[in-house]
Amino acid sequence: MEPPSVSEPAGITTEERELAALRAGDEAAFLALVTRHHGAMVRVATTFVRSQAIAEEVVQETWVGVLRGLHLFEGRSSLKSWIFSILVNCAKARGLKEVRSVPMSSLGPEEEEDAPSVSPDRFRGDEDRWAGHWAEPPAPWPDARVESSELVALVAEALDTLPQAQRTVMSLRDVDGWDSGEVCALLGITEVNQRVLLHRARSKVRAFLEERLGREGLP
Amino acid sequence: MTPAVPDLSCRELVELVTDYLEASLPVDERTRFELHLTYCEFCRTYLAQMRQVLESAGELTEESLAPEARDALLATFRDWKKGSGGGS
Numbered sequence: 421m422e423p424p425s426v427s428e429p430a431g432i433t434t435e436e437r438e439l440a441a442l443r444a445g446d447e448a449a450f451l452a453l454v455t456r457h458h459g460a461m462v463r464v465a466t467t468f469v470r471s472q473a474i475a476e477e478v479v480q481e482t483w484v485g486v487l488r489g490l491h492l493f494e495g496r497s498s499l500k501s502w503i504f505s506i507l508v509n510c511a512k513a514r515g516l517k518e519v520r521s522v523p524m525s526s527l528g529p530e531e532e533e534d535a536p537s538v539s540p541d542r543f544r545g546d547e548d549r550w551a552g553h554w555a556e557p558p559a560p561w562p563d564a565r566v567e568s569s570e571l572v573a574l575v576a577e578a579l580d581t582l583p584q585a586q587r588t589v590m591s592l593r594d595v596d597g598w599d600s601g602e603v604c605a606l607l608g609i610t611e612v613n614q615r616v617l618l619h620r621a622r623s624k625v626r627a628f629l630e631e632r633l634g635r636e637g638l639p
Numbered sequence: 640m641t642p643a644v645p646d647l648s649c650r651e652l653v654e655l656v657t658d659y660l661e662a663s664l665p666v667d668e669r670t671r672f673e674l675h676l677t678y679c680e681f682c683r684t685y686l687a688q689m690r691q692v693l694e695s696a697g698e699l700t701e702e703s704l705a706p707e708a709r710d711a712l713l714a715t716f717r718d719w720k721k722g723s724g725g726g727s
């Protein structure tokens with residue numbers, strides 16, 4: 421029996437290739453990187469400043485900082501997390517200058533309402549033998565609509581209705597595919613806070629979709 | 640004999656969905672959660688919808704970079720290139 425191999429193939433990572441291209445002044449590599457992260461960068465920036473327009477400016481400033489600091493980047497963190505840490509610094513600095521800036525504490529769930537994920541009146545009351553079980557259960561969404569691109573559009577719409585911190589967390593996790601550790605490190609929140617924000621966000625998005633398509637088929 | 644495991648209600652389950660999907664439920668809670676799903680089709684529907692939400696979110700494409708923003712960034716890049724002597 422052979423012991424399981426633990427060695428990873430020693431190859432150059434995509435990130436190392438990107439970094440080398442960037443340092444060599446490759447415009448296409450720069451644009452690819454900018455395009456890939458743009459949406460997430462704007463979203464993260466809007467967590468700290470009050471408008472989309474300012475967030476866009478913060479993103480521009482960030483790239484200036486990234487390019488200036490590129491020769492100092494040592495690869496101890498990933499290129500992505502390094503870029504985003506510069507972004508957060510720029511956004512916070514900008515946020516401090518804003519009169520109506522979003523305070524940092526807004527990233528903590530304590531600032532959020534403590535509403536249940538599903539309205540309590542959809543469950544049976546305490547006097548019922550089946551207390552806490554569904555009184556008005558969710559109905560499966562029609563396959564045809566789930567399989568269309570409609571759901572994706574509705575999720576986008578629902579995300580826009582969320583409080584900022586919830587929207588940022590859910591977007592990074594579920595749209596951009598970040599893991600929870602990356603989100604916590606970037607936003608400076610605990611795993612528990614992250615999960616609470618994510619839970620509220622996802623629950624509201626589901627409820628939004630249900631409102632739009634779940635109950636429509638009911639008599 | 641049935642073990643004295645208190646039943647999870649639907650109202651409790653919907654609050655545990657994220658912990659469940661994040662695999663952060665303690666083992667016994669996870670067992671209660673999964674046990675509830677075996678007999679409650681409504682909560683199965685709820686969980687399925689949550690998964691559909693996540694799948695749809697994953698398909699969301701980033702808002703594209705506006706041409707003006709793109710041009711501004713390219714100008715920044717070219718300035719940097721000149722200043723740093725970077726590139727060939």
Ligand SMILES: [Zn+2]
Binds near residue numbers: 649
């Ligand atoms: Zn149930």
